Amino acid sequence: MLFCLKCKGLLVPNKEDPKKVMCASCGYKPRQKKTLSVKERIATEVKLEVVDKTIETLPLTEAGCPRCNHGKAFYWTAQTRSSDEAETRFFRCQKCRHQWRQYD
Numbered sequence: 001m002l003f004c005l006k007c008k009g010l011l012v013p014n015k016e017d018p019k020k021v022m023c024a025s026c027g028y029k030p031r032q033k034k035t036l037s038v039k040e041r042i043a044t045e046v047k048l049e050v051v052d053k054t055i056e057t058l059p060l061t062e063a064g065c066p067r068c069n070h071g072k073a074f075y076w077t078a079q080t081r082s083s084d085e086a087e088t089r090f091f092r093c094q095k096c097r098h099q100w101r102q103y104d
């Protein structure tokens with residue numbers, strides 16, 4: 001339960017924006033910090049882990065890492081913006097995990 005900093009009234013969900021709260025008696029709207037809830041944070045971490053595992057299964061190619069000069073990187077391609085545009089090649093350094101892209 002949250003209370004208003006100004007009048008100690010009860011904070012209720014804001015009708016215009018249900019994600020925010022406002023004071024039921026004076027209308028005060030506290031500024032809310034954009035922090036992820038524990039649930040969201042876990043979801044993000046899980047997602048990153050999945051990406052990492054997917055990366056490990058990608059093919060390796062000979063590509064010089066711009067960061068550590070390691071000669072091998074995982075690569076994949078992705079269509080960016082319009083479909084008539086050339087595919088963009090993405091690389092991820094096998095050693096330092098630096099990620100970069102290459103346009104043809």
Ligand SMILES: [Zn+2]
Nearest residue numbers: 004007023026
């Ligand atoms: Zn209030």
Ligand SMILES: [Zn+2]
Nearest residue numbers: 065068093096
């Ligand atoms: Zn590297």
